Amino acid sequence: MLYDLTDLQVFIAIADEGNVSRGAERCHLAASSASLRMKNLEEAVGVTLFKRQARGVTLTAAGHVLLEHAKRCLAQLEQMRADLVPYGQGMTGHVTVFANNNAISTHLPDDLARFFKAYPGVRITLEERLSHDIVGAVVDGRAEIGVVALESEHPALEFLPYRKDQLVLLTPIDHPLAGKGATSFASCLGQPFISLQSGAALHTFLMNHANALDGRLDVRVQVSGYRAIARLVASGAGIGIVPRTAIERSDRGRLAIVELVEQWAQRDLRVCIPKQPSEKNVYRDRLVDILCHFGKPPVVGRASSTG
Structure with missing residues (x-):
């Protein structure tokens, strides 16, 4: 050259x-x-x-x-x-994690804080992806750990329970749907929606389910997070769908929370890792222990069994 x-x-x-x-x-x-x-x-x-x-x-x-x-x-x-x-500067390890929007916005921050407290010298690359894309990334080796909300599995991956969550409908207190204990997603499609931005996992997820019903999501406002959805719904700007765990206590008295009857509203988050990882990474294994054994003693020996 x-x-x-x-x-x-x-x-x-x-x-x-x-x-x-x-x-x-x-x-x-x-x-x-x-x-x-x-x-x-x-x-x-x-x-x-x-x-x-x-x-x-x-x-x-x-x-x-x-x-x-x-x-x-x-x-x-x-x-x-x-x-x-x-x-x-003393970094001792690195882990790449791909997760869906639900996990990143609710559970992962506290779990990662616990990990960093135990292993302050480790760095984590965390990226938001759709669940199907996350599975492909872990299979290909572009991510070492995935956090997904999928019922289907992949033969090359091990799927471990992470958290249980539920998608719920948020409405203004005086909205016609507010008095119902539960409603269908189809009954929501004629209403103006407050949604996450295009490309966010939940936005794509809801768009696909609306298309499957030969309907469309009438998106009035797109925002960057669940907190903004709750505030706009409370103001009367529209309705929204968010994970139940993303609703803050201060919002509960300002809006109505309505359950969705669809099975897909139950969001069982799972951690996926390779059954036979190409490289040993003890910090990946220790992070998996923290994610999958919340409130329980970590599993001894995972590093050797999966490394």
């Missing part, structure tokens, strides 16, 4: 500034040195990257392509540096 990271940094700076001198100054170089680097870079890649003009420079079509790749490369290198920093 006939160019280096500094060449790419100078190229990006000049492209952003539209001027060789200002780009060179941003990189703490002389304009002549930056200009020479760009000449050598163009020779190395075999294309013209800049159109030289009296008042500055603009990118050619090839220059735009290189700019996109160069920014991506430098961003990945910066991420690599950031990922390595914790190891220099």
Whole structure:
């Protein structure tokens, strides 16, 4: 390779500034040195990257392509540096966890706090995904632990009980559905909904069930969390569906909670892990013990049995 990271940094700076001198100054170089680097870079890649003009420079079509790749490369290198920093600061391990929105918004924060108290040197990457996507990620090795709400299983994974929850309907206190002990999801479809944002697991889940009924969810407002759904429902803006455990005590007197009769409203959260993990990770196993034995003594020996 006939160019280096500094060449790419100078190229990006000049492209952003539209001027060789200002780009060179941003990189703490002389304009002549930056200009020479760009000449050598163009020779190395075999294309013209800049159109030289009296008042500055603009990118050619090839220059735009290189700019996109160069920014991506430098961003990945910066991420690599950031990922390595914790190891220099005493990090002893790392675990990747994929979980659905329900688990992340309710149970996982307290359980992870218990884990960090026991293992302060370990870092956890936690990402929200749909349950079906989580299963695929654990099978492929992109996640070491998954937290899902699925009845189906996968032959390569072990599924362990985590928490029981229930999706419930929230309505304003004076809403026609508020006086019912339970109602069907179909009876809700004609009402304006307060929903999580598109792409959230629960939003996709409810959209799919509405489609299965040949109906649609009339989404009036989309928000980022369950707390916002409860507050908007209490204000009379619409109705919403959330996990029962996500309802805060302060909200219970301001809105009505109605059970859904559908079987899918019962949300049994489970932890999934590989039956034969490709690599041993004792901290993964200890986190699984904390998640799956809440209030019970941890299982001794899981690290050796699954590692």
